[in-house]
Amino acid sequence: MKQALIMDVDTGVDDALALLYLLASPEAEVVAITCTAGNVSAQHVARNNLALLELCGASHIEVALGSEVPLVQPLETAEATHGPQGIGYAELPEPTTSLSPRHATEVWADIVRSRPGEVIGLVTGPLTNLALALRIEPELPLLLKRLVVMGGSFNHIGNTTPTSEWNIAVDPDAAKIVFDAFSVLPPERRPIVCGLDITEQIGLLPEDIARIAELAGSTPAETLDPEQPRGTRSTASNHIVRHLSDAVRFYVENQNDNGDGYRAHMHDPFAAALAIQPELAEYRSATVDVELTGTLTRGTTVADYRGMWGREHNADIATSTQPRVFLDQLVERVGRFARDKGVSS
Structure with a gap:
């Protein structure tokens, strides 16, 4: 039985791969994609999603534009990591489909009202849209089946400041609103939080891209190598493989520059996997809050595991997984999806 999801994204190379993974997963039904500013502007995010859906033959999925700025602080974007358009070196055709007439916040509210207890919320960008949707529908936490958030850094160094993770750091005020609002849920429905502690254990390698191309029947053999000229x-004959490879190449070049090796951290795809297969990880429950006023620590996620604040736990933090199990599944699914959808050109 398929699991219905709303994806809220700031696409983003790894958001794009998360979408590919879900489109390729028999368990998933993506019912809407809502777009927020983060990795790139919200307009670029929306265009990327429309183009990706056309590429994959899934233009029936609603794409809605959301907030173009964080709640309080100025917008910071990450073109150095994801490319000027957000999808690395990939140059997707201009989409012919249009954005939804509804704002992202309306999409969130309308869908959970119409399908109470049925829809999983997956946020792989800043939490701005969800925080704003809570103003429209305060019962949203109770109406969702579950929320999965890619965000935060707990017992791990940050990737934006020494202590903060990107999605939270872009809009920490929104993140705090969301974590506070979702504190009303029983233990079996607590949000899953997929932070850097676990996502930086998972790196997509050049040989994984080669295997995706092989499964897709794409020619010639796909090669990503740090010895190749930059850019x-x-x-690839298969257009999904070609665009995926070009997107990932930019991403791994950046990670290699930063000393993380020639591989792509699977932040958003792993969060997508946990949305439909939570058994892929082990968890530790905690009360999660977000620092807003620290001079050096604004945007830091803080987890109280021992109940020192005297507040109920409000999140299940993913702590460990078997990276190769997930990566092999991603490669298999995306490769076969590309074979079926990515007509050679």
């Missing part, structure tokens, strides 16, 4: 473009 080398794929010549």
Whole structure:
């Protein structure tokens, strides 16, 4: 039985791969994609999603524009990590489909009202849209089946400041609103939080891209190698493989520059996997809050595991997984999806 999801994204190379993974997963039904500013502007995010859905033959999925700025602080974007358009070196055709007439916040509210207890919320960008949707529908936490958030850093160094993770740091005020609002839920429905502690254990390697291309029946053999000239473009016959490879190449070049190796951290795809297969990880429950006033620590997620604040736990933090199990599943699913949808060109 398929699991219905709303994806809220700031696409983003890894958001794009998360979408591919879910489209390729028999358990998932993506009912809407809502777009927020983060990795790139919200307009670029929306265009990327429309183009990706057309590429994959899934233009029936609603794409709605959301907030173009954080709640309080100025917008910070990450073109250095994700490319000027957000999808690395990939150059997707201009989409022919249009954005939804509804705002992202309306999409969140309308869908959970119409399908109470049925829909999983997956947020792989800043939490701005969800925080704003709570103003429209305060009962949203109770109406969702579950929330999965890619965000935070707990017992791990940050990737935006020394202590903060990107999605939370872009809009910490929104993140605090969401964590506070979702504190009303019983233990079996607590949000899953997928932070850097676990996502930086998972790295997509060049040989994984090669395997995706092989499964797709794409030619010639796909090669990503740090010895190749920077910005080398794929010549894959399969158009999904070609665009995926070009997007990932930019991402791994950046990570290699930063000393993380020639691989792509699977932040958003792993969060997507936990949305439909929570058994892929082990968890530790905690009360999660967000620092807003620290001079050096604004945007830091803080987890109270021992109940020192005297508040109920409001999140299940993913702590460990078997990276290769997930990566092999992603490669298998995306490769076969590309074979079926990515007509050679």
